[in-house]
Amino acid sequence: MRSHNIIVQDDFSNHFRFCLQHEAPTRVPIEAEDFQDDFYTRQFVSRLSVDHAGWLRILSLADGTSANRLSTIHDCWDAITALLRRGMVKVYRLTHLKGYDGQQGEKKHYPIIDSTQGLQYHFVPTTVLLVHEPSDTRFFKNDPEQAKQFIQQLTQQQALNEKQLVSILDAIVLKWPIGGTQHPQRIAALTRAMVSGEVAVVTERTRMTVPTSSPASSNNALPVETITPKPATLGPHEEPGYVPKENPHSGLHNQAALTPDFKTSVDSFKTTRPVDMRNLSLEDKTARKALKGQGWSKKKVKQVLKSGDNFTETPYQAGDKLYGFNTAGRARNLDNSAYLLDEAGMKEVKEKYFTQGHWDKEGVKDYLALPCFNSASTIDAIEVTKPTTGIQSTIGKATELLRYDGADGYTTGTLGKIMGGGGRQATLDPSALKLFGK
Numbered sequence: 001m002r003s004h005n006i007i008v009q010d011d012f013s014n015h016f017r018f019c020l021q022h023e024a025p026t027r028v029p030i031e032a033e034d035f036q037d038d039f040y041t042r043q044f045v046s047r048l049s050v051d052h053a054g055w056l057r058i059l060s061l062a063d064g065t066s067a068n069r070l071s072t073i074h075d076c077w078d079a080i081t082a083l084l085r086r087g088m089v090k091v092y093r094l095t096h097l098k099g100y101d102g103q104q105g106e107k108k109h110y111p112i113i114d115s116t117q118g119l120q121y122h123f124v125p126t127t128v129l130l131v132h133e134p135s136d137t138r139f140f141k142n143d144p145e146q147a148k149q150f151i152q153q154l155t156q157q158q159a160l161n162e163k164q165l166v167s168i169l170d171a172i173v174l175k176w177p178i179g180g181t182q183h184p185q186r187i188a189a190l191t192r193a194m195v196s197g198e199v200a201v202v203t204e205r206t207r208m209t210v211p212t213s214s215p216a217s218s219n220n221a222l223p224v225e226t227i228t229p230k231p232a233t234l235g236p237h238e239e240p241g242y243v244p245k246e247n248p249h250s251g252l253h254n255q256a257a258l259t260p261d262f263k264t265s266v267d268s269f270k271t272t273r274p275v276d277m278r279n280l281s282l283e284d285k286t287a288r289k290a291l292k293g294q295g296w297s298k299k300k301v302k303q304v305l306k307s308g309d310n311f312t313e314t315p316y317q318a319g320d321k322l323y324g325f326n327t328a329g330r331a332r333n334l335d336n337s338a339y340l341l342d343e344a345g346m347k348e349v350k351e352k353y354f355t356q357g358h359w360d361k362e363g364v365k366d367y368l369a370l371p372c373f374n375s376a377s378t379i380d381a382i383e384v385t386k387p388t389t390g391i392q393s394t395i396g397k398a399t400e401l402l403r404y405d406g407a408d409g410y411t412t413g414t415l416g417k418i419m420g421g422g423g424r425q426a427t428l429d430p431s432a433l434k435l436f437g438k
Contacts, residue, residue, distance in 0.1 A: 005131055006058060007094065010047040011250055012363045013352070015097035017130050019090040020062055028129045029141045029197050032090040040418050041084050045077045055080060062089050096125035096172075111167040115159045122202040123168045123190070129200060141197035150201070151191055165190065172199060249355075251362025252412065253376065258404040260372040264414060268401035269371040271306045280305075287311035290391050294429035296338065304338050304427055307369070308393035314426065316342070316390050321436065322382040322426065325364060327375040332382075332435065338427045339368075340382065342390070345424045369395050369419040372402035381436035388432040395421035 006018040016033070019025070035041040050058070055076035062083055070076050083089045110128075113121040129137060140147040154160035165186050172193070193199040252258055280288060284305055290313060291301045305311075322340040326332055341349060353363040361376040370376060398419045404412045 006061075007097075007131070008054075009049045010044075011049065012047075012360070012366055015094040016048075017092045017094055018058060019092065021088055023090075025092070025130055027137070028126060028200075029139055030092055030126055030130065032092055035084040035091075038081070038085065039416065042077060042081045043416075043418055045081050045084070052076060058089075059083075092127070092130050094127045094130060096127050110171050111164060113154060113159055113164055113168075115154065115157060119203055121154070123172065123199055124202055125172050126197055126200045129202075136203040138201045138203070139197070140194040140201075142195065144191070144195045147191050147194040150194075151187060155187075162186075248358060249360040249362060251360070252404050253362040253365050253372075254358075254360065255404070258406050258412070260375060261403040261405055262373040264372070264401055264403040268399075270399050271303075271369070272397045272399060273306050273309060275302060275306045277302055277305075283309075283311055287391055287393070290389070291427065294391075294427070295431065296427075300336075300338055304391070304393070306396075307339065307398075308396045308421070308425060310394040312392050314342070314390050314392050316384045316388050316428065316432075318384055318386050320384040322384065322428070322433070324380045324382065325368065325370060325374060325376040326378050326380050327373065328378040332380045334382070334430045334433050334435065337382075337430065337433075339395075339425045340428065341368075341423075342392075342426045345426065349423060366419045367395075367421065367423045368425070369398040369421040369423075371398075372400055372417075382433050383436045384428070384432055385434050386432050388429050390426045390428040392424055392426050395423045395425050397421050 007015055008018060009015050019032075033044075035044070052073040055073065056070060059070070059076065059079055062080075070079060080089070084091065110122045110124045113123070115121065126139070138150075140150065151160070162183060165183070169186060169189060190199070194201070253260075275284070277288075287305060288301055291304055292298075296304070321343055323342075323346045324332060324337060324340050349364060349367065352367065353360040359376065364370065364376045365372075365374070398421065400417055400419075401414050402417055403414050
């Protein structure tokens, strides 16, 4: 039966493959998106950049729905939401296409490693295999010993040198920060990515590129994978006479004329990860002990545990920089700042959400699960004052009710919102921090 490479994009430049019932990947160890909640599923569908005709085509392929029954795009949203909830269509996030904007550019190649046996290995993001599945692929998910042995074998054969290792890590956007520039740290980062299922190894003799065509040309076509240079700056340009353009990004959080209502958000903001402090996993127990050692209260420790998962310890040295998004004019209290970005985390956020001289504050809010009252209109720089160990975690989903108010009494009314999270946050001992330059 013919497969349809249906790839769609949402408002935050995330790409997804829609798989019909007979198309769900069987060999690729990647979980489909979870659609157990009606509200979240409907919101997810409404954010996708698919027009009425596009939805009709997807629905026709999925269950033969007639266009006569779906006269508006809202009807389509309801129909596709029902299919997702029933599992008749599976959705997979294509993390290797994050930030692709449809413009032509340099095609992204994944580095080739030549072994002494005459084989060539490609270390590729596993999500590539959702759109292009070579015949000979090795997965190392949940198998740390095999991953270590494979890397060790390549290193001993001198097939994997430092330059190649750097090129592999540069080509693959890792979920976890590398944690340093030394060889052991890079080896550990690559091994961790293989074991977590982020990275697979393809054996081929020809250079591998994701199949390409214009994403706008056909719902069956795969997007061109491009690398778009990102401005290396934290804010608008500072050249004399520069006048910032209007923020080009969509979303209420990017509208300068709208102000989020503090009370509506602060009273309703909730993280979604369930945590039972009397029955913690070993990982959470280790994180709790470390957080208590940093001097955080029981209440704050529980808040941090509920805010994310995948807790790891990361060493920091005096002089290291941390960052935190904030509302302009709002003072930061370091004694209450448990959710920060280190330099690797900040670099990742910039690459995703700083384009055309402007921050996509709606995207930042979603990726970092910021409450509405944090307008992400300024960035606080923080300095580590002494060697310390921080706790990093992957930011989880959060929900809130929010309201934006404008001039002349205009208001959006109270809206429900789910933030997907996904960024990496760092929690450090406040006594080892100071505001940069103070």
